[in-house]
Amino acid sequence: xxxxxxxxxxxxxxxxxxxxLRCVPISNHLYFYWYRQILGQKVEFLVSFYNNEIxxxxxxxxxxxxxxxxxxxxxxxxIRSTKLEDSAMYFCAVVWSGETQYFGPGTRLLVL
Amino acid sequence: xxxxxxMEGPVTLSEExxxxxxxxxxxxGYPSLFWYVQYPGEGLQLLLKATKADDKxxxxxxxxxxxKETTSFHLEKGSVQVSDSAVYFCAxxxxxQKLVFGTGTRLLVSP
Numbered sequence: 001x002x003x004x005x006x007x008x009x010x011x012x013x014x015x016x017x018x019x020x021l022r023c024v025p026i027s028n029h030l031y032f033y034w035y036r037q038i039l040g041q042k043v044e045f046l047v048s049f050y051n052n053e054i055x056x057x058x059x060x061x062x063x064x065x066x067x068x069x070x071x072x073x074x075x076x077x078x079i080r081s082t083k084l085e086d087s088a089m090y091f092c093a094v095v096w097s098g099e100t101q102y103f104g105p106g107t108r109l110l111v112l
Numbered sequence: 113x114x115x116x117x118x119m120e121g122p123v124t125l126s127e128e129x130x131x132x133x134x135x136x137x138x139x140x141g142y143p144s145l146f147w148y149v150q151y152p153g154e155g156l157q158l159l160l161k162a163t164k165a166d167d168k169x170x171x172x173x174x175x176x177x178x179x180k181e182t183t184s185f186h187l188e189k190g191s192v193q194v195s196d197s198a199v200y201f202c203a204x205x206x207x208x209q210k211l212v213f214g215t216g217t218r219l220l221v222s223p
Binding site (some may be wrong): 033041047048056091093098103104106 | 146161203205210211212213216
């Protein structure tokens with residue numbers, strides 16, 4: 001099972017500020033995903049990333065969101081101008097074997 | 113589109129009781145089915161999976177069978193422990209596409 005780390009574990013930011021969430025898989029992967037979970041609610045898909053480009057995105061993933069692999073290992077999610085409703089737990093996931101997605105521990109984002 | 117429906121919680125059981133958490137799905141094609149578990153304050157961990165009809169996934173005493181005829185993937189455990197207290201999510205995916213999750217079912221096990 002792959003090990004996936006996410007940084008930071010917690011982030012508090014002011015509304016309108018930019019945040020960058022990072023995902024660091026230990027081994028090489030081709031498929032990456034971001035999901036979010038608003039407190040007490042279901043896990044929602046944001047975006048999938050394959051071969052260095054977005055393969056699918058949800059309605060939530062609007063122009064305020066972007067993803068990239070800046071150095072071939074880290075996988076980042078950027079929110080350009082945070083809103084109160086962006087407060088959530090953000091999970092990165094990778095595919096390691098077959099099609100099974102393995103999740104990182106998450107970043108808890110709080111927008112004030 | 114694809115969707116997953118789970119029984120609402122919380123499910124409250126005494127230690128050593130039998131557990132069933134119902135999960136049904138709607139999908140085009142032949143999705144893979146998963147159960148993920150989220151312990152308090154932690155991320156999502158894969159509990160078990162099944163990739164085709166009649167497959168049984170199992171792990172840590174938990175089992176679920178992919179039933180195409182009833183579009184179900186119910187999670188069962190013969191004897192729960194206090195340490196099984198967590199939120200359980202049923203999910204499906206179609207190939208390398210996104211996971212579609214159910215709303216989650218909270219399990220509370222008392223000694």
